[in-house]
Amino acid sequence: MTHSTDLIAHDIEQYLERQANKTMLRFITCGSVDDGKSTLIGRLLYESKLVFEDQLTALEADSRKVGTQGEGLDFALLVDGLAAEREQGITIDVAYRYFSTEQRKFVVADTPGHEQYTRNMVTGASTADLAVILVDARKGVLTQTRRHSYLVSLLGIRHVVLAVNKLDLVGYSEEVFEQIVSDYAGFAKEIGLDDVVAIPMSAYHGDNLTEHSLSTPWYDGPTLMGHLETVEIDDDLLASPFRMPVQWVNRPDLDFRGFSGQIVSGVVRPGDRVRVLPSGKESAVARIVTMDGDLTEAVAGQSVTITLADEIDISRGDVLATADALPGVADQFEAHVVWMGEDEMLPERSYLCQIGAMTVQARITKPKHKINVNTLEKTATNTLALNEIGVCNLSFDRPVPYDAYTANRDTGGFILIDRLTNGTVGAGMLAHSLRRSDNIHWQVVDVDERAREQLMGHRPQVLWLTGLSGSGKSTIANELERRLHAFGAHTYLLDGDNVRHGLNRDLGFTDADRVENIRRVTEVARLMADAGLIVIASFISPFRAERQAARELVGPEQFCEVYVDTPLDIAEGRDPKGLYKKARRGELANFTGIDSAYEPPRSPEVRIDTTSVSPEQAAGQVVDFLRSRGVIA
Amino acid sequence: MNNVHSMSATQPVLTHLERLEAESIHIMREAVAESENPVMLYSVGKDSAVMLHLARKAFFPSRLPFPLLHVDTTWKFREMYELRDETAAAGDLDLLVHKNPECVEKSINPFTHGSATHTDMWKTEGLKQALHLHKFDAAFGGARRDEEKSRAKERIFSIRSAEHRWDPKQQRPELWRMYNVRKSPGESLRVFPLSNWTELDVWEYIRQEQIPIVPLYFAAKRPVVERDGTLIMVDDERMPLLPGEEPELKSVRFRTLGCYPLTGAVESVAESLTDIIQEMLLTTTSERQGRVIDHDSSASMEKKKKEGYF
Ligand SMILES: Nc1nc2c(ncn2[C@@H]2O[C@H](COP(=O)(O)OP(=O)(O)OP(=O)(O)O)[C@@H](O)[C@H]2O)c(=O)[nH]1
Ligand SMILES: [Mg+2]
Numbered sequence: 001m002t003h004s005t006d007l008i009a010h011d012i013e014q015y016l017e018r019q020a021n022k023t024m025l026r027f028i029t030c031g032s033v034d035d036g037k038s039t040l041i042g043r044l045l046y047e048s049k050l051v052f053e054d055q056l057t058a059l060e061a062d063s064r065k066v067g068t069q070g071e072g073l074d075f076a077l078l079v080d081g082l083a084a085e086r087e088q089g090i091t092i093d094v095a096y097r098y099f100s101t102e103q104r105k106f107v108v109a110d111t112p113g114h115e116q117y118t119r120n121m122v123t124g125a126s127t128a129d130l131a132v133i134l135v136d137a138r139k140g141v142l143t144q145t146r147r148h149s150y151l152v153s154l155l156g157i158r159h160v161v162l163a164v165n166k167l168d169l170v171g172y173s174e175e176v177f178e179q180i181v182s183d184y185a186g187f188a189k190e191i192g193l194d195d196v197v198a199i200p201m202s203a204y205h206g207d208n209l210t211e212h213s214l215s216t217p218w219y220d221g222p223t224l225m226g227h228l229e230t231v232e233i234d235d236d237l238l239a240s241p242f243r244m245p246v247q248w249v250n251r252p253d254l255d256f257r258g259f260s261g262q263i264v265s266g267v268v269r270p271g272d273r274v275r276v277l278p279s280g281k282e283s284a285v286a287r288i289v290t291m292d293g294d295l296t297e298a299v300a301g302q303s304v305t306i307t308l309a310d311e312i313d314i315s316r317g318d319v320l321a322t323a324d325a326l327p328g329v330a331d332q333f334e335a336h337v338v339w340m341g342e343d344e345m346l347p348e349r350s351y352l353c354q355i356g357a358m359t360v361q362a363r364i365t366k367p368k369h370k371i372n373v374n375t376l377e378k379t380a381t382n383t384l385a386l387n388e389i390g391v392c393n394l395s396f397d398r399p400v401p402y403d404a405y406t407a408n409r410d411t412g413g414f415i416l417i418d419r420l421t422n423g424t425v426g427a428g429m430l431a432h433s434l435r436r437s438d439n440i441h442w443q444v445v446d447v448d449e450r451a452r453e454q455l456m457g458h459r460p461q462v463l464w465l466t467g468l469s470g471s472g473k474s475t476i477a478n479e480l481e482r483r484l485h486a487f488g489a490h491t492y493l494l495d496g497d498n499v500r501h502g503l504n505r506d507l508g509f510t511d512a513d514r515v516e517n518i519r520r521v522t523e524v525a526r527l528m529a530d531a532g533l534i535v536i537a538s539f540i541s542p543f544r545a546e547r548q549a550a551r552e553l554v555g556p557e558q559f560c561e562v563y564v565d566t567p568l569d570i571a572e573g574r575d576p577k578g579l580y581k582k583a584r585r586g587e588l589a590n591f592t593g594i595d596s597a598y599e600p601p602r603s604p605e606v607r608i609d610t611t612s613v614s615p616e617q618a619a620g621q622v623v624d625f626l627r628s629r630g631v632i633a
Numbered sequence: 634m635n636n637v638h639s640m641s642a643t644q645p646v647l648t649h650l651e652r653l654e655a656e657s658i659h660i661m662r663e664a665v666a667e668s669e670n671p672v673m674l675y676s677v678g679k680d681s682a683v684m685l686h687l688a689r690k691a692f693f694p695s696r697l698p699f700p701l702l703h704v705d706t707t708w709k710f711r712e713m714y715e716l717r718d719e720t721a722a723a724g725d726l727d728l729l730v731h732k733n734p735e736c737v738e739k740s741i742n743p744f745t746h747g748s749a750t751h752t753d754m755w756k757t758e759g760l761k762q763a764l765h766l767h768k769f770d771a772a773f774g775g776a777r778r779d780e781e782k783s784r785a786k787e788r789i790f791s792i793r794s795a796e797h798r799w800d801p802k803q804q805r806p807e808l809w810r811m812y813n814v815r816k817s818p819g820e821s822l823r824v825f826p827l828s829n830w831t832e833l834d835v836w837e838y839i840r841q842e843q844i845p846i847v848p849l850y851f852a853a854k855r856p857v858v859e860r861d862g863t864l865i866m867v868d869d870e871r872m873p874l875l876p877g878e879e880p881e882l883k884s885v886r887f888r889t890l891g892c893y894p895l896t897g898a899v900e901s902v903a904e905s906l907t908d909i910i911q912e913m914l915l916t917t918t919s920e921r922q923g924r925v926i927d928h929d930s931s932a933s934m935e936k937k938k939k940e941g942y943f
Contacts (some may be wrong), residue, residue, distance in 0.1 A: 081782025
């Protein structure tokens with residue numbers, strides 16, 4: 001055991017005391033496929049006597065069954081724990097392992113080398129202090145080595161070990177080692193990795209892992225373990241200004257109102273002046289509450305509950321910050337984005353964005369460029385595909401408090417979530433805001449929503465008619481507008497044709513253009529609803545995500561989705577403009593229903609079955625709904 | 634912690650346990666803030682005890698904002714039921730107990746039906762039933778990544794399909810301390826606040842915080858029989874003895890707790906927490922060796938989880 005067995009046996013108390021005060025190093029292994037990452041970790045655990053007898057017996061059996069090393073032990077099997085990994089001899093997802101030595105505690109994340117699984121590598125890297133980048137001595141620096149190095153730098157890992165592995169297969173040649181080290185040095189410098197320590201090793205045989213190897217007498221640098229145990233990790237979060245995203249408002253009874261969260265940087269004490277962002281209200285810390293008693297001070301990393309001297313409205317996602325050094329507040333940013341979705345990014349589509357404890361709607365503009373990880377060239381692009389890295393502008397639906405990622409991972413890192421699949425499709429790092437709105441004071445509007453309602457005699461609403469081409473949207477929309485007008489309601493009809501001729505004449509019918517078309521229409525509809533109108537928007541709007549975005553932008557209580565439900569064969573039979581025929585002849589590309597998908601609404605407010613009701617009855621259905629919702633009397 | 638600014642690289646500001654505690658609390662608050670109907674699985678073991686303690690800290694001074702759920706098999710050790718009932722009697726929480734009614738009716742047990750069927754029907758099926766019955770959309774579990782190789786691969790927030798299946802190849806990226814808690818209709822979340830704890834951390838924390846645990850973790854003379862190299866405690870009269878088997882009093886303790894007929898004891902004289910920690914540090918076998926269900930096949934845990942085991 002690397003644990004001091006004697007101390008454990010004779011003075012366990014003292015041993016535990018020492019344990020408690022050890023520092024912790026979080027590191028990852030990364031690099032190209034088959035360079036020996038998992039083997040390295042397995043071997044490291046084994047050398048550190050951290051593999052138990054029963055696990056060793058299992059390893060022997062597994063090695064014989066699925067190992068890649070013939071009769072020898074396949075140490076990778078100690079970490080590659082999934083059935084699919086063992087069968088294929090590869091790593092698919094990150095494995096986290098924990099171990100400690102006399103000097104330090106370690107959490108290591110073994111990440112996959114395959115490009116396909118880059119997002120799992122990023123997962124492991126996001127929390128690491130140090131990266132061990134492996135290179136197969138026979139193959140040298142590969143694209144994937146560069147990609148991982150680039151990601152390591154982007155994610156803010158400052159310490160790197162270049163592990164030149166499988167040296168046993170090149171006769172422990174110093175030349176090969178030196179060649180790889182110098183090949184890598186230039187690239188590392190370009191991407192801003194300054195602290196690179198190169199170590200020659202054989203993960204399989206254990207050379208230079210915990211002891212200096214006799215096979216590399218020419219090497220007098222540290223062993224891997226020696227380096228990991230002593231490398232200084234500077235934790236400057238403590239010296240940074242105080243920040244705490246509010247996760248949960250703690251209200252056990254009317255007399256207590258606390259704000260729970262984990263301090264992400266700085267120090268806080270009762271009496272400190274703090275600001276609540278984005279609102280900008282200021283107060284002082286009253287108490288720092290924990291179950292073990294109130295604290296006189298709390299520091300970065302601690303989870304606490306803070307009460308304030310004044311009654312201020314604070315909710316989840318707000319950030320408490322020291323009044324002396326505020327984070328920025330903005331709604332438009334430039335950021336690095338790593339795309340992780342199977343489907344490529346759609347510029348202008350709305351994604352959910354999680355930043356700190358806040359979730360906002362975000363739109364990504366067309367990427368400024370993507371980065372070729374091999375050459376570091378910036379190339380123009382319209383989108384980002386799986387595993388691509390680019391620089392994009394982001395626009396949020398409201399201002400958020402933030403710091404640059406390089407200053408604070410927690411207030412500068414974000415993830416993007418697809419609204420339909422709910423999957424995490426991107427991760428990003430804020431660089432800077434495009435428009436500072438640090439002193440936001442919303443324009444005070446004297447004429448408010450209620451005032452307009454009273455004047456209008458009804459409440460605003462967006463009636464969103466969706467359905468196939470030829471389903472009957474326009475006919476129903478016309479009838480509906482006639483009926484509402486007769487009531488004295490103020491209406492406006494927006495439809496594909498009147499919008500495509502003006503506002504959107506620069507757009508075609510590709511998926512990306514359709515998304516943009518609907519986005520613009522949604523914004524216009526919202527403005528009109530703000531002005532107090534009942535807007536009838538009649539658009540094929542084939543994608544669920546866009547309609548969902550429209551609903552969220554307009555606000556669910558002002559949005560009514562009307563599904564004009566006509567089966568494709570019937571709509572095609574009607575074909576009032578002859579478009580289906582054209583599409584069938586191949587003269588019209590991207591035609592909804594033919595070669596472009598229509599995603600029917602799952603739970604529309606009103607569904608109109610045009611095979612059984614007349615346009616008049618259909619309009620009646622919508623009017624009934626508006627009455628039931630209290631939009632019109 | 635008065636000298637925070639003069640921190641040296643060897644003297645961390647927060648101790649290791651303080652950091653783990655803060656992380657777990659953060660995880661629990663995220664899950665509670667973002668889910669509609671969370672629940673904490675409470676198995677009465679040491680990990681559950683730690684998880685419960687952390688939950689009390691996370692939401693103090695509020696009451697726990699979720700109930701505890703004990704998926705009972707009727708075959709747990711008697712001392713486990715005692716601690717469970719004491720916990721419920723503390724009065725600061727709600728405890729639900731679920732027993733799969735089909736198992737009750739058919740008297741499913743490990744002796745007649747085998748350990749696999751027993752575990753599958755009482756635990757896996759029972760858990761699914763309970764989650765479904767109460768419409769829980771997020772469930773806290775006390776699993777740790779250091780327990781087993783496939784656990785080492787699992788995210789802290791783990792999505793399960795409507796059939797409660799885990800798909801290890803489709804895990805969401807999980808960056809920083811940012812958790813995507815969104816799920817589609819029917820899907821549910823498993824949340825593992827102790828993911829980054831090791832067995833040693835758990836014991837040290839129990840010692841530091843003086844958390845009550847089932848006495849079976851401490852060595853005492855107990856009646857055991859040896860079967861297939863495993864020491865099984867004869868905890869009640871339902872345990873059928875094989876011909877020639879005679880319970881023997883041995884000083885034993887348990888490293889994990891489950892159904893008594895399926896849980897192996899280790900011979901030990903560790904009577905205090907410090908003894909346990911000492912013994913653990915000097916031992917040469919892993920914790921899960923005491924679990925009969927894990928011996929079935931080497932990939933058995935991953936398979937079980939794909940089928941909906943916690
Ligand atoms: N001879 C020799 N073989 C090695 C060494 N390191 C790893 N290998 C072998 O290289 C193969 C790949 O090793 P892994 O550890 O699975 O590689 P990896 O980098 O984890 O692969 P992925 O995670 O799938 O990217 C296995 O057969 C190892 O036994 C080494 O230092 N010398
Ligand atoms: Mg690997």
